[in-house]
Amino acid sequence: MSKRILIVLSERGYWGEELVGPVEAFDARGYRVTFATANGARARALPPSLDPEYIDPPLGRSVTTRDMARRAAELDASARLDNPLSLSELIPERPYYSSLNHLRELEAYHRDLARAAGDLVASFDGLVLVGGSGPIVDMANNERLHELVLAFAAADRPILAECYGVAVLAFARDLETRASILWGKHVTGHPKEYDYKDGTGFLGADFNFGPPPYPLEYILRDATGPDGAFHGNVGRETSVIVDFPFITARSTPDSVPAGELMVEVLESGLRRYGW
Structure with missing residues (x-):
């Protein structure tokens, strides 16, 4: 039976190549891919990620080849991204502690969450969190997505996170301990040297956001703790x-x-690479 992969995308813009890489690796192996977004809206690629002439300010060069721009544009325009699953419809929302009947509501929440997360974990062999600037807005602090990540991790299902999608892992925490699931782990992510100083963009925003609202590297260094590590691999x-x-x-x-390493994890049992 072919593997089944759930890919979560931002409704505020994903980076084209960061979707193409995993999807092409999965397609080559005959995996079945399903897409999801926070509220079921169709995801769109960030325009700079489809432009081979765009110069990335921190790196001072284009980061998108003409061939990759073409492949990303074709995938972005395809019907594959139509009608994604909605996390807000699939996963319940934790009640406010100020609710009038909080205890009963919290009990119902945990029952519904266990059923919803269990169904999703049973339906997919792996989870992918695609990066870009959009995840800063609707993925990083999305509690429903946190619960999904916690469920996949508890079931020993692999989770691939790219760029600012890695922030989701740092913030996915059991509310009893508040410790990140990355505690003691080795990770990479967007280093400080790669962050924009100005012009971070999101679809649907008509103003200059400036630099990213948080330095991901610092968050990951804190989330991994003294027994884990952040690896920027700058250079x-x-x-x-x-x-x-x-x-x-x-x-x-x-x-x-x-994407290739995710396939190796799924098919060959790879558990450690790159550190």
Whole structure:
């Protein structure tokens, strides 16, 4: 039976190559891919990610080849991304502690969550969190997505996170302990050197957001704790870390090897790579 992969995309814009890399690796193996977004809206690629002439300010060069721009544009325009699953419809929302009947509502929430998360974990062999600037808005602090990540991790299902999608892992926490599931793990992600100083963009925003609202590297260094580590690998062309069940990818050029490594994790039992 072919593997089944759930890919979560931002409704505020994903980076084209960071979707192409994993999807092409999965397609080559005959995997079945399903897409999801926060509220079921169709995801769209960030325009700079489809433009081979766009110069990435931190790197001072284009990060998208003409061939990759074409492949990303074709996937972005395809019907494959139509009608994604809605996390807001699939996964219940934790009640406010100020609700009038909080105890009963919390009990119902945990029952519904166990059923919903269990159904999703049973339906998919792996989870992918695609990067870009959009995840800063609707994925990083999405409690429903956190619960999905916690469920996949508890079931020992691999989770691939790219670029700012790695922030989801840092913030996915059991509310009893408040410790990140990355505690003691080795990860990579967007390093400080790669962050924009100005012009971070989101679909649907008509103003200059400036730099990213948080430095992901610092969050990941804190989330992994003294027994884990953040690996920026600045100066190296690619950076992908496997510390099972997590596969983390730094940025755009890491999406192709990240997809290939996810396949290796699923088919060959790879549990450690890159550190």
